[in-house]
Amino acid sequence: MTATAIVLLVATALSSLVPVIVRRRLRSTLVVDAVTTAVMVGFAATAAALAADAxxxxxxGVVVVACAAMIAAVGGGGYVVRLVLWAGGADTRERARDSATGDGEHVPDAESESGTEAEAGPLRGGRVIGYLERAAVAATLLAGWPEGLAVILAVKSLARYPELRAPHAGEQFIMGTFASVLWATAMAGVGFLITH
Incomplete structure (x- = not known):
């Protein structure tokens, strides 16, 4: 059962990477985010259930679990965060594209065309900060240092403080941070269950 749990955690990590290829061919990134999140949650929940009795x-196996948990935390969190922001009504790229054309027709991402991040709301650089945040959260938890969460969140809050005055920035910050941290914590938790 331990081997099966490890394989499922690796599948969770790999399923977070596959949509990068598919995403450019589809009109709706929201569908890709929803399907990817559902698949990752299914794999991770099954791995956790199997690991509880194994x-x-x-x-x-410990090294494979740590690597897979980190990849799943960092790679998969973006899909979850975008879904949470969309559900919360934040101005995601999907909504910005739909409102720009008026009929939901596909408009190429500025990022995919020029390689730079487009302004998708009041908080710039959120994708890269999210990757770093999820990596740090998962690493501190897998290393057995949960106190590191306070340091990570304090640094992020202080760094973002000047930008939080913009309209809706506070909501976007809180929703994105909570979704990101909860996802990274869940993936580290699955890794912990498999190794302990």
């Missing part, structure tokens, strides 16, 4: 992973 013997702890040992040796190379």
């Amino acid at each position: 013997a702890p992973a040992r040796g190379v």
Whole structure:
């Protein structure tokens, strides 16, 4: 059962990477985000359920679990955050494209065309900050240092403080941060269940 749990966690990590290829061919990134999130949650929940009754992973399995949990936390969190922001009514790129054309017709992302991040709301650089945040959260939890969460969130809050005065920036910050941290914590938790 431990091996199956490890395979499912690796599948969770890989399923977070596959949509990068598919996403450019589809009109609606929201569908890709929703399907990817559902698949990742299914794999991760099954891995956690199997790991609860299995013997702890040992040796190379521990390294594979740590790597897979980190990849799943960092790579998969963006899909979850975009869904939460969309559900909360934040101005996501999907909504910006739909309102720009008036009929939901596809408008190419500025990022995919020029390689730079387009302004998708009051908080710029959120994608890269999210990657770093989820990596740091998962790493501190997998290392057994939960106090690191306070340091990570304090640094992020202080760095973002000047930008939080913009309209809706506070809501976007809180929703995105909570979704990002909860996803990274969940993936680290699955890794912990498999190794302990």
